[in-house]
Amino acid sequence: MDDALVVLDDREDSAELLREAGAYASGADADLVLYVPLTESEFGDVVSALDEIGRVENKDYSDEEAMGIARQYAEGLADEALEGFDVEWSIVADRVEEMASERVIEVAEDHECGHVFTLGSQRSPTGKAVFGDETQRLILNFRGYVTVKMK
Secondary structure (H helix, E strand, O other): OOOEEEEOOOOOHHHHHHHHHHHHHHHHOOOEEEEEEEEHHHHHHHHHHHHHHHHHHOOOOOHHHHHHHHHHHHHHHHHHHOOOOOOOEEEEEEEEOOOOHHHHHHHHHHOOOOEEEEEEOOOOOOOOOOOOHHHHHHHHHOOOEEEEEEO
16 A cells, blocks of 8 residues: 555646655655546536637547546656656546545545645635645545645
């Protein structure tokens, strides 16, 4: 259970989070599972963009090809961020109604990950770091280690 799940999104900090996870995995001789959850609205944005491309190319794109965009994003990010690390990684792209800690835990357990890396955000106007509800649930309910990178 040394393997780690890395929750990726479209924030710039994802690359740095991935490098931190790569350092962990390299030192622990662990594999990484790159988890790319697409919410319904994010999935809709990708489908709309593919529809526009399809109109120009006179081609219809499938929902699976839209999920392929998420996998390509993770692959490109991993190729760059994990360069120099001797780490094996795989990608799980998922379509979700909304980002939920329960789903992150489920994916981590399905892949036998004992560590989860995720991004947090600063919520307080005074600059005090306060985890969001889903991050708190993840920390409290996951049976392994959770590393939260604050932006």
